[in-house]
Amino acid sequence: MAFLKVVPLEEALEVIESFPLERRVEKVPLEETLGRVLAEDVVSPIDVPPFDRATVDGYAVRAEDTFMASESEPVKLKVIGEINAGDTPTVELKPGESVYISTGAPLPKNADAVIQFEDVDREGDEVIIYKPAYPGLGVMKRGTDIPSGKLLLRAGTRLGFKETALLSAIGFSEVKVFRKPRVAVISTGNEVVLPGTELRYGQIYDINGRAIADAVRELGGEAVFLGIAKDDKDSLKELILKGVECCDIIILSGGASGGIRDLTSSIIGELGKVYIHGIAIQPGKPTIIGLIDGKPIFGLPGYPTSCLTNFTLLVAPLLRKLLGRESEVRKVKKRLAHKVFSVKGRMQFLPVKVEGENAVPILKGSGAVTSFIDADGFIEVHENVEILDGGEEVEVTFFG
């Protein structure tokens, strides 16, 4: 394996950007689209409502027939029928005629107003009207809510319950959404075991597998946790090949040992190509990025906070791109709660907790599980900055 130099973050991001992954689209039944991202602009194929619709229970009339009505000289119209919601009326109003109509029912031909039954009297087959109805009274006109041809939703919209309801309103039973990228998640380390097993002395429970798999799922991707690879070539290679077979992206997170890094790198080199072996950021120096069969593979650091920081910086933007969610804001400007010191010469990412308008640095060291639990995200400290003062404006990137 040729040694690669440690590169700046920008170069790593350019490499990832250049990977040949494409957003894929799939058609999904409407009832399964909640939370998915629309892959097509949606234009209404119909008018909503699709017909002039009564908005009250009462009498459908030709408004002009009522223009002369008054308390002292009411107008009498003949009631020639009844239309209920769901009916397909064939009746047509001639001058002097009306029909009884219920809310939601389509108006008969030539009717242009519906007078509430509370406002009229009924005598046999006649309705007695005491004041004029204007055209449109008690009517929701065809297409006034949504006209056919109107652009309703744009590709890239995340579908909440309001959007799925809107799609239902215009008759969509299937929708094109972006396919969920499938991400293989592999933990590594001879000392790492799955929760639920008894710990032998010297062993620790896996953290990164769960963190990365669930972070992928929270982003909207599909995670396939493949288990824990031991620090040997066969075990690592087996799981990497499984990942390449089942998934679009493969993420390994290192055990503590540096040996895994070299093994991972040599296996990727054997099966595909290593593009990045080390990034000039803290944490993240040991991060590996490669490609096998056109599928990106990431080797992330073992310490949970470092792992999650590098996932957020490198993998999450790729997932968001595949999911059509690039535009979602994951950053917020805050004031640094107190002074922090950084190491000059390397871009550094410090975990912080957001408290009101403040970003409070979490200074527990990358090895602590609690530092990523207490933190909401991280701030970037440029490589030529040694001190950030309390009160300075900083940009917080949320994890995930």
Added chain:
Amino acid sequence: MAFLKVVPLEEALEVIESFPLERRVEKVPLEETLGRVLAEDVVSPIDVPPFDRATVDGYAVRAEDTFMASESEPVKLKVIGEINAGDTPTVELKPGESVYISTGAPLPKNADAVIQFEDVDREGDEVIIYKPAYPGLGVMKRGTDIPSGKLLLRAGTRLGFKETALLSAIGFSEVKVFRKPRVAVISTGNEVVLPGTELRYGQIYDINGRAIADAVRELGGEAVFLGIAKDDKDSLKELILKGVECCDIIILSGGASGGIRDLTSSIIGELGKVYIHGIAIQPGKPTIIGLIDGKPIFGLPGYPTSCLTNFTLLVAPLLRKLLGRESEVRKVKKRLAHKVFSVKGRMQFLPVKVEGENAVPILKGSGAVTSFIDADGFIEVHENVEILDGGEEVEVTFFG
């Protein structure tokens, strides 16, 4: 059916509060808990790390053996073995001894420091040390990250990827979470049909079924959409009984016709008890609340915005209670963008859109699908208020 009087909102909420529903708890495998709500306080059963752990690759030593070391008079220690991550060491250091140790490995007995291999020289079975190591150098002490017995997460916490990772870190493979309430969703109306079918003249596509089912799912509940009941007793009764059988809560949303309301009410009266038939709010006057076999049943208005407003006011708090999510903030204070008029004598809920610091009223009428699509939630206008001025502070309740 006895006619019930229209009651104030508070009374309706008290009735719902009195319903005999209880939060239920279930044990779920950790990998299925993302997004669920914790039903138990979680106390760490173990120290993390569970042993004194090397944080660098190097030599484990008794620090006191190195106190005299200097560049000119280095200390030589005998290397009596090697410990790798995942090993269960049995070796014990005697004065003058050390072992080679890799990052993540447990320290041998009597060792209290690890010196990085870059800082020493190795000659045969001896390591040459040029400066003193202090106790704790290169070591993460047992329990420093999470001590056994520490309260880590409280019941009521929504589990994100950070929390599931923390649970994994302390060895939990199963977690107690609140059971998802199952909600039966029924649409009604002779004129209402499912999307995907051809519209006959006089028909419209269902909106509320999708809106309510997906709002329930967004809240964290399980929705079972049972279809569309016709305006006849048999059809309604059949679906209501199905709902009572499969679910904890039943939600009907009215077609346009008032007849369904009476039918629903009489069926609930027959199978159980009607508690509320009409609430003094706008929209929501026709809302029905009852109980069948101890299961709450809600008859919500047919217009989508009215339906969603009443769902938010009446059903969502109940679901949140069952899900252990009462504490989640669903309200925000904003300034009204412009003057609005209201009807005195009835509590009114106006749909609004949140734009920066403003709440912009959406004045399209409750019949419009677009009014609930454009709105984020609603504001409450008290029954003795006729005019709300632009710039006034209002509280926006988000839909859902």
